[in-house]
Amino acid sequence: xxxxxxxxxxLATTCLVALSGFSGTVSAQDKxxxxxxxxxxxxxxxxxxxxxxxxxxxxxDIHVTMQTMNGADTLAQLAREVPAxxxxxxxxxxxxxxxxxxxxxxxxxLDDDIKSDPPGKGIDDFLATDxxxxxxxxxxxxxxxxxFAMAYRPDLLQAAGLSFPDTWDDLAxxxxxxxxxxxxxxxxxxxxxxxxxxxxxxxxxxxWSNGSTLVDETSPGKWEVTVTKEALEAAMNYFNGFFVDGxxxxxxxxxxxxxDPELLGALGRGDCAIGIFPPQTFRxxxxxxxxxxxxxxxxxxxxxxxxxxxxxxxxxxxxTKHPKEAWEFVRYLxxxxxxxxxxxxxxxxxxxxxxxxxxxxxGYVKMLPLAQTFERYISxxxxxxxxxxxxxxxFGAVFSGQRSxxxxxxAVIDELNDLxxxxx
Amino acid sequence: MTVATSIARAPAARPARSxxxxxxxxxxxxxxxxxxxxxxxxxxIYNVALAFQDLSLFDLGKEGRxxxxxxxxxxxxxxxxxxxxxxxxxxxxxVTVVGRLLLGLGLALLLNxxxxxxxxxxWLVRSLVLVPWVTPPVVAVAAWKWLLDARxxxxxxxxxxxxxxxxGIPFLAKTSTVWGAVETMLIWRELPFVVITLLAALQSIPxxxxxxxxxxxxNEFQIQTSIVLPLLKPVLTVITLLTTIWTFNNFxxxxxxxxxxxxxxxxxxxxxxxxxxxxxxxMGAGAAIGVVMTLIMFVFALVYFFIMFREK
Numbered sequence: 001x002x003x004x005x006x007x008x009x010x011l012a013t014t015c016l017v018a019l020s021g022f023s024g025t026v027s028a029q030d031k032x033x034x035x036x037x038x039x040x041x042x043x044x045x046x047x048x049x050x051x052x053x054x055x056x057x058x059x060x061d062i063h064v065t066m067q068t069m070n071g072a073d074t075l076a077q078l079a080r081e082v083p084a085x086x087x088x089x090x091x092x093x094x095x096x097x098x099x100x101x102x103x104x105x106x107x108x109x110l111d112d113d114i115k116s117d118p119p120g121k122g123i124d125d126f127l128a129t130d131x132x133x134x135x136x137x138x139x140x141x142x143x144x145x146x147x148f149a150m151a152y153r154p155d156l157l158q159a160a161g162l163s164f165p166d167t168w169d170d171l172a173x174x175x176x177x178x179x180x181x182x183x184x185x186x187x188x189x190x191x192x193x194x195x196x197x198x199x200x201x202x203x204x205x206x207x208w209s210n211g212s213t214l215v216d217e218t219s220p221g222k223w224e225v226t227v228t229k230e231a232l233e234a235a236m237n238y239f240n241g242f243f244v245d246g247x248x249x250x251x252x253x254x255x256x257x258x259x260d261p262e263l264l265g266a267l268g269r270g271d272c273a274i275g276i277f278p279p280q281t282f283r284x285x286x287x288x289x290x291x292x293x294x295x296x297x298x299x300x301x302x303x304x305x306x307x308x309x310x311x312x313x314x315x316x317x318x319x320t321k322h323p324k325e326a327w328e329f330v331r332y333l334x335x336x337x338x339x340x341x342x343x344x345x346x347x348x349x350x351x352x353x354x355x356x357x358x359x360x361x362x363g364y365v366k367m368l369p370l371a372q373t374f375e376r377y378i379s380x381x382x383x384x385x386x387x388x389x390x391x392x393x394x395f396g397a398v399f400s401g402q403r404s405x406x407x408x409x410x411a412v413i414d415e416l417n418d419l420x421x422x423x424x
Numbered sequence: 425m426t427v428a429t430s431i432a433r434a435p436a437a438r439p440a441r442s443x444x445x446x447x448x449x450x451x452x453x454x455x456x457x458x459x460x461x462x463x464x465x466x467x468x469i470y471n472v473a474l475a476f477q478d479l480s481l482f483d484l485g486k487e488g489r490x491x492x493x494x495x496x497x498x499x500x501x502x503x504x505x506x507x508x509x510x511x512x513x514x515x516x517x518x519v520t521v522v523g524r525l526l527l528g529l530g531l532a533l534l535l536n537x538x539x540x541x542x543x544x545x546x547w548l549v550r551s552l553v554l555v556p557w558v559t560p561p562v563v564a565v566a567a568w569k570w571l572l573d574a575r576x577x578x579x580x581x582x583x584x585x586x587x588x589x590x591x592g593i594p595f596l597a598k599t600s601t602v603w604g605a606v607e608t609m610l611i612w613r614e615l616p617f618v619v620i621t622l623l624a625a626l627q628s629i630p631x632x633x634x635x636x637x638x639x640x641x642x643n644e645f646q647i648q649t650s651i652v653l654p655l656l657k658p659v660l661t662v663i664t665l666l667t668t669i670w671t672f673n674n675f676x677x678x679x680x681x682x683x684x685x686x687x688x689x690x691x692x693x694x695x696x697x698x699x700x701x702x703x704x705x706x707m708g709a710g711a712a713i714g715v716v717m718t719l720i721m722f723v724f725a726l727v728y729f730f731i732m733f734r735e736k
Contacts, residue, residue: 076481076702083485100705104482183575193685195703251574253597253686262573271575386704397687400599408687 032062032325036333037088039071041259044280047341054341055332062325064090072196075101082106082317089320090329093140093313096374096384098132101315102139108316111137113327119334120348126334127347128373132313140313142347143334146279147307147371148201149295149363156184156273164296168206168238171274171299175247178273186247188263188272191239192256193396195389199239201308202276203391206235208372209301214387215380215416223380223423225416232409236398243399248272253399259284267293278310279364280343286360295363297370309371311347381423382416390415468718474711481705488708495712504688504696505713512692515603516610516678517671523611524667525660528618533648535619536626550620557616565680568609572596596682599689606690610677614670618663625659626652658731665728669721693717 038048045068052066067088069077075097081087083106093101101107114123119141123129132140150171152164156178165174175186190198207213207227216226242248249271255262258281266272268289276298277285286293298307314333316326332338339346339355345364346352357365377384394408403411475495479488499505535553540546556564571578572595580592595605629652637647675694678684684691684699691699693713701710 079481079484079705083483100482104480106482192683193687194683195699249574249594250597251592251594253594254682256683383705389699389703393685393688396685397689400597400602400686400689402599402687402689 030061032322034062034064034090034320034322034326034329035067035088036064036090036092036329037067037069037074038092039069039074040092040280042068043259043284044343047343048338050341051333051338054337055329062322062329064329078106079104082319085319087317087319089317089322089326090333091315091317092143093315095128095131095142095311095313096378098140098313098315099134099378100383102132102134102137105318107139108318108320108323109137110139110141110316110327113323114138114141117327117331119331121350125348125350127349127352128309128311128313130375131373131378140315141330141334143312143314144342144344145309145311145347145352145368146345147309147364147367148205148276148278148298149282149307149361149367150274150298151267151277151282151285151293151295151363152274153267153270153289153291154294155291156270160273164294165299166297168209168299168301172238172241172247175242175274176245179245179247184270185249185266185272187242187274188248188252188266189239189242189276190255190258190260190263191243191248191252191396191399192254193393193400194256195385195392197256197388197392197396198258198276199392199395200388202239203235203395205298205307206238206301207231208306209299209304210234211301211303213376214391214412215382215420216376217379223382223420225413225420227413227416229406229409229413232412233405236395236405236408239395240398240405253396264288279345279361282361282364283343292360294360297363297366305370307367307371309368309373312344313347380420382419386419387416390419471711471714474707475715477708479707481702481707484707491708495708496716498709499712499716504691505693505716507688508691508693508696511690512672512694515607515690516674516692517668519603520607520610520614520671521664521667523607524615524618525664527611528615528622528663529656529660531615531619532622532626533652535623550623553619554616556613559613561613561676562680564613565609565677568605568612569596569681572605597686599686602682602686602690606677606681609681610671610674613677614667618667621659621663622656625656629655661731662728665724665731669724669728672721672724673717 036052038045040048049066052064056063071094074092075094078087078091078101091107093107098107102109120126123138123141126142127145128142129138132138132142150164157164157174160174160177162174162177165171171187178184178186189202192199204214210231212227212231214225214227215223218224218226243250243253249262251262257263258277263272263275263277264281264285265288267275267285268291275285277295282293282295297305299305314330316323316330320326334346334348336346336351339351345355345368352368374384377387380387390412394403394412397403397411398405398408474488476490476492477488478491478494479486531553535546535549540549559567570576572580574580574592574594574597577592579595580589583589584592593601595601633651633655634647637651642650673694675692675698678690678692678695679698682690684695694717697710697713697717700706700713704710
């Protein structure tokens with residue numbers, strides 16, 4: 001090839017590149033591409049996929065691609081991506097993450113959008129907005145809300161001549177009666193030691209209902225470890241009793257997730273008579289069970305009956321090139337159209353009031369008004385994930401016989417005190 | 425003649441090299457150096473710098489607060505680090521490296537038996553040995569967790585069916601069995617590297633040596649201990665060092681099998697580093713654990729390079 005041919009080829013290539021760039025600009029102007037990342041397990045997102053598909057069908061100019069990521073990895077991934085100028089346009093957030101991300105500038109301030117183009121019936125119509133607020137500004141729109149309820153096999157309780165237990169002590173007594181020689185256990189729960197283990201939830205229900213809390217703001221700005229060694233020891237002894245007396249299978253000491261197959265199918269298989277689940281996991285368990293399942297209230301302690309108000313929020317990445325379109329999509333996701341197919345309870349009170357709950361989900365209906373957010377911990381100087389890790393590790397140490405409840409409860413208090421001191 | 429010789433021995437005048445010719449070798453290695461700097465040296469230097477800072481995971485884009493050796497002081501005085509270091513050094517590394525060497529040597533000697541080549545089965549047994557190694561660790565651990573499940577696992581069902589135990593053992597939930605279970609998974613998955621390397625070394629030993637020893641009246645045991653093992657020593661040393669370095673830094677097996685539990689019974693330095701960085705969000709302290717691990721492994725790496733250098 002001579003010099004002239006090379007020049008011609010170079011010119012042609014340049015023209016092609018320029019043209020493709022131009023056509024790219026044109027198509028980008030025509031169609032906005034948004035990425036929405038969510039972290040519910042793939043087995044629970046059929047309804048959400050339908051909602052996103054419906055959006056794409058009705059918005060030819062704004063196409064949304066949905067990404068799914070493991071919940072345990074999502075937060076760290078976001079913390080790596082956003083400072084590097086990347087990340088999804090819209091992010092599904094756990095309530096407890098929003099403030100931490102906002103504090104480091106990893107979420108967009110939504111105040112102006114909320115004022116100019118409010119979601120649903122206005123932001124005051126949403127639950128748990130306090131968890132998404134930092135210095136008076138809102139960084140996430142609460143999307144779904146949930147709490148936990150006890151789940152059980154009514155036929156097994158009936159066969160044992162039991163009605164659903166009302167208190168924690170009643171639960172232990174009922175579990176004993178429901179445990180049989182042929183491998184049926186009374187009560188099954190995730191007792192793993194990992195920081196993301198469901199044990200954390202149960203421990204707090206037990207402590208809160210008996211008038212304790214791990215840390216508290218005893219006077220403005222002054223945080224202290226308020227749980228006593230005795231209260232923690234009692235909680236450890238209570239849950240360890242299920243393993244010691246054979247009322248729960250020891251294999252659960254390694255189970256962290258609510259949706260673990262060991263728990264999910266346990267009621268349906270008849271391995272367990274009573275369990276505890278969030279709503280969407282209960283529905284998955286129901287789908288796997290040939291016999292009907294029911295839900296009931298969380299047992300009450302010496303002071304009250306309580307559960308936590310959990311849920312998800314939606315945030316927008318400050319790096320997004322399309323904030324207006326991203327906000328439009330957020331408004332769609334929190335709206336009634338999405339919840340026609342999305343299998344979660346909406347965080348919008350007016351929508352929640354119109355929801356028809358299945359009879360089997362009565363436990364959730366009763367627990368929602370009693371549920372409280374983790375605000376008491378989120379506002380403390382200790383990261384909630386760190387607190388979760390400490391508590392789960394020490395309960396796991398008791399369940400496996402690594403430490404006595406006395407040693408483990410002292411270890412929790414010492415570690416929380418250290419963390420508070422470091423947080424100051 | 426003398427003149428002619430001196431002319432012949434005179435150094436030839438070197439042609440003047442242009443600057444572009446002189447730079448050519450550097451230009452050729454530059455891409456590789458850039459890749460190394462960008463993907464290896466850069467992150468390593470950044471990690472060392474992080475170890476001297478107090479920085480949250482959420483503030484990775486910003487500069488942290490410089491705290492000197494505070495992170496190292498905290499890590500090295502924390503009792504949980506001593507516990508994790510013990511777990512890393514003994515149950516995770518020492519036990520599994522020794523286990524792999526013993527089993528690997530035994531298997532390699534078996535596979536080297538002439539019967540396999542006589543029946544033309546060498547390719548088959550070598551392929552079968554490689555099966556665990558081509559299984560991704562995630563799949564291997566998931567399969568082992570299923571095998572060891574207390575109620576539905578094959579291992580427990582077999583033990584119950586044969587009357588050895590009355591009811592299934594939750595291997596990963598008990599402190600008495602959890603390390604054994606993790607070590608089994610690791611040894612099973614990583615054994616093929618040892619077997620294949622030793623098998624190659626065995627096959628490189630000249631058969632004349634064996635035959636000469638036999639003619640001198642040596643029995644099979646004497647041949648193995650006095651001829652084969654000494655000849656395998658350099659390979660065994662390299663395998664020991666490499667598997668030690670790989671295992672000491674390993675995160676996957678413990679994390680996937682137990683996540684450091686039950687309690688913190690199987691916590692190792694790699695999982696502690698992960699927890700500190702991505703659960704407590706303390707990137708500086710997590711990086712300090714990483715630097716401590718690197719320094720420990722640096723000693724092993726030096727020994728490895730010394731041996732390699734000596735062999736060359």
